[in-house]
Amino acid sequence: MKAGLRIGCNPGWLAWCGIGLVLALLYVPLLPPMLFSVSPDTAVGGWTLRWYSEMWKNPLLAGSVITSIEAALIVAVVTPVLALGAAMAIRELKAPRLILLLMLLPLFVPGVSMGLANAFFFRIIGVSPSLLTIAIVQIMWALPFAVLVVLTAMSTFDPIYIEAAHMSGAGRWRAFRDIELPLIRPGLSGAATFSLILSFNETIRTALVQGPLNTVQTYIWSTYKQIGLSPTLYALMTLLILLTLLLVGMIVVRGHILDRRR
Amino acid sequence: MGGSSRRLQKWARQSFLLLPVVFMTVFLLLPLGFMVVVSFWKRAMLRMVPDFVLTNYADFLSGPRMAVLGRSFAVAIEATAIGLLIAYPIAYYLARTAKPSRTRIVLLLFTVPFLINYIIRAFAWTFLLGRTGPINTALMNLGLTDGPVDWLLYSDFAVLVGMISSYMPFMIFPLWISIAGIDRRLAEASWMLGAAPWTTFWRVILPLSMPGVFAAIIFSFVGCFGESAVPTILGGVGYQLIGNEITSTMDVLNYPLAAAISSVVTAAMLVLLAIWYVAFDLRAFLGKILAWRMA
Numbered sequence: 087m088k089a090g091l092r093i094g095c096n097p098g099w100l101a102w103c104g105i106g107l108v109l110a111l112l113y114v115p116l117l118p119p120m121l122f123s124v125s126p127d128t129a130v131g132g133w134t135l136r137w138y139s140e141m142w143k144n145p146l147l148a149g150s151v152i153t154s155i156e157a158a159l160i161v162a163v164v165t166p167v168l169a170l171g172a173a174m175a176i177r178e179l180k181a182p183r184l185i186l187l188l189m190l191l192p193l194f195v196p197g198v199s200m201g202l203a204n205a206f207f208f209r210i211i212g213v214s215p216s217l218l219t220i221a222i223v224q225i226m227w228a229l230p231f232a233v234l235v236v237l238t239a240m241s242t243f244d245p246i247y248i249e250a251a252h253m254s255g256a257g258r259w260r261a262f263r264d265i266e267l268p269l270i271r272p273g274l275s276g277a278a279t280f281s282l283i284l285s286f287n288e289t290i291r292t293a294l295v296q297g298p299l300n301t302v303q304t305y306i307w308s309t310y311k312q313i314g315l316s317p318t319l320y321a322l323m324t325l326l327i328l329l330t331l332l333l334v335g336m337i338v339v340r341g342h343i344l345d346r347r348r
Numbered sequence: 349m350g351g352s353s354r355r356l357q358k359w360a361r362q363s364f365l366l367l368p369v370v371f372m373t374v375f376l377l378l379p380l381g382f383m384v385v386v387s388f389w390k391r392a393m394l395r396m397v398p399d400f401v402l403t404n405y406a407d408f409l410s411g412p413r414m415a416v417l418g419r420s421f422a423v424a425i426e427a428t429a430i431g432l433l434i435a436y437p438i439a440y441y442l443a444r445t446a447k448p449s450r451t452r453i454v455l456l457l458f459t460v461p462f463l464i465n466y467i468i469r470a471f472a473w474t475f476l477l478g479r480t481g482p483i484n485t486a487l488m489n490l491g492l493t494d495g496p497v498d499w500l501l502y503s504d505f506a507v508l509v510g511m512i513s514s515y516m517p518f519m520i521f522p523l524w525i526s527i528a529g530i531d532r533r534l535a536e537a538s539w540m541l542g543a544a545p546w547t548t549f550w551r552v553i554l555p556l557s558m559p560g561v562f563a564a565i566i567f568s569f570v571g572c573f574g575e576s577a578v579p580t581i582l583g584g585v586g587y588q589l590i591g592n593e594i595t596s597t598m599d600v601l602n603y604p605l606a607a608a609i610s611s612v613v614t615a616a617m618l619v620l621l622a623i624w625y626v627a628f629d630l631r632a633f634l635g636k637i638l639a640w641r642m643a
Contacts, residue, residue, distance in 0.1 A: 101441045105454060108434060112461040112513055115472035122475075172368035179365060187625060188372050194566060194617050195380070196574020198594045199610040206386050206607065207379035222375055229368070259357060287465040290577060303465055307577070315471060323468045330464050338456065 201294030215297025239273020502584025526560025
């Protein structure tokens with residue numbers, strides 16, 4: 087019965103080969119920066135950690151690391167809160183489709199257009215570029231993903247729990263705090279980690295509203311545009327790749343533990 | 349509990365729910381509106397002067413910039429078509445044949461590279477596709493070519509590789525969501541009524557997965573159409589698409605023109621999005637996530 091429903095006669099291994107090939111094309115580009123970051127020269131051969139120690143001597147870069155961390159922390163705290171509000175608004179207010187579309191809109195606006203529009207806007211209303219403008223643009227970029235994560239978390243529990251809480255005499259706030267919040271907490275922390283990752287990896291939008299500041303990503307981008315790539319930049323990219331992989335690993339392990347507990 | 353404190357609580361809750369809407373309106377809709385306004389301004393002595401002139405659009409729609417627009421369209425359509433041809437079979441297999449436990453792992457594997465800045469990945473492609481890169485070395489060692497293949501890098505090909513690999517997860521996810529949401533009984537019914545597997549796919553699965561297909565097309569097309577970093581890195585010197593045309597216009601401080609080009613790109617996006625919104629129900633797309641709210 088089930089076999090009859092499958093389309094065509096392509097055996098499973100062929101499909102997995104195709105999927106493996108596409109995945110390889112996505113993962114292979116992560117290797118060259120790692121290789122170049124430990125090469126003594128741009129040619130591959132031998133290895134050194136020189137570039138990793140040398141990059142800290144650049145004060146511009148040290149500043150950009152601090153800006154990146156500050157921005158990422160703000161984004162990781164604010165975005166899940168906004169996402170929770172948005173998800174509850176989609177659940178309770180009128181016109182849920184419209185609210186959802188508004189929340190997903192940043193996904194559809196090209197990065198340059200979004201950054202440019204914000205740069206004009208901040209200039210016209212007289213807000214000078216700062217950590218705040220960087221954070222706002224990055225929150226906007228992370229919010230659609232965070233909303234989807236929180237919505238997914240909300241959809242996995244039965245609303246009947248909340249009704250039960252109401253019937254037991256709990257007010258809306260207590261029902262939320264004692265019943266709903268603990269149930270969607272994994273979703274919120276997932277949204278926070280996701281926001282952290284997206285903030286660390288954002289370039290184009292940030293570059294247009296950062297003013298005199300730099301994040302690590304925009305530092306890489308502007309250095310590339312001015313003088314080209316260097317082993318130090320590859321070392322930076324490697325650190326960013328490893329940091330992202332570490333954060334993803336945290337999400338996965340956490341999810342695994344939660345699954346086991348259930 | 350007193351009436352006033354209850355009213356305060358209700359008010360606090362309402363403002364918490366409205367905060368994200370206000371945020372998006374103030375920091376996204378308003379700026380996009382402002383950008384359209386600025387696109388009608390005049391440029392005078394490196395500054396912007398409020399005015400209502402159409403010179404920016406005339407500038408944009410005449411001369412070499414029109415060719416850039418055409419090329420951006422072509423590249424975005426090619427990248428989207430190729431991306432769809434790769435992503436659909438994968439999403440189909442993951443949604444309907446693969447074991448759920450494996451599907452989760454594979455979807456995660458598709459997400460991870462997306463989370464790493466695509467600019468870093470584009471840098472890597474300049475090495476991989478370069479004259480001394482592994483692909484050319486392998487081709488020469490195998491005796492397939494005498495010298496390095498030049499069209500691999502700083503070409504349409506390189507830009508397509510960069511774009512397709514950047515937007516692949518954006519295509520697989522909506523496709524997977526929509527295909528996985530199709531009621532299996534429909535395919536079973538089609539099978540029991542004697543339809544061949546191919547007919548079932550063509551007349552049942554594909555039409556029902558259209559919301560996902562269209563979402564994937566929008567993500568990929570809008571992304572590729574407005575992309576600025578990939579053409580700069582992989583297109584080589586002088587390779588202009590609309591995205592890096594905007595940045596290079598800003599480099600010469602012609603902000604009203606940059607706003608005009610940007611407005612055209614954003615308008616193209618809004619038109620596609622409006623078609624999607626009107627033609628398809630978000631319920632069909634986000635399926636289970638929204639089912640409990642909009643039933």
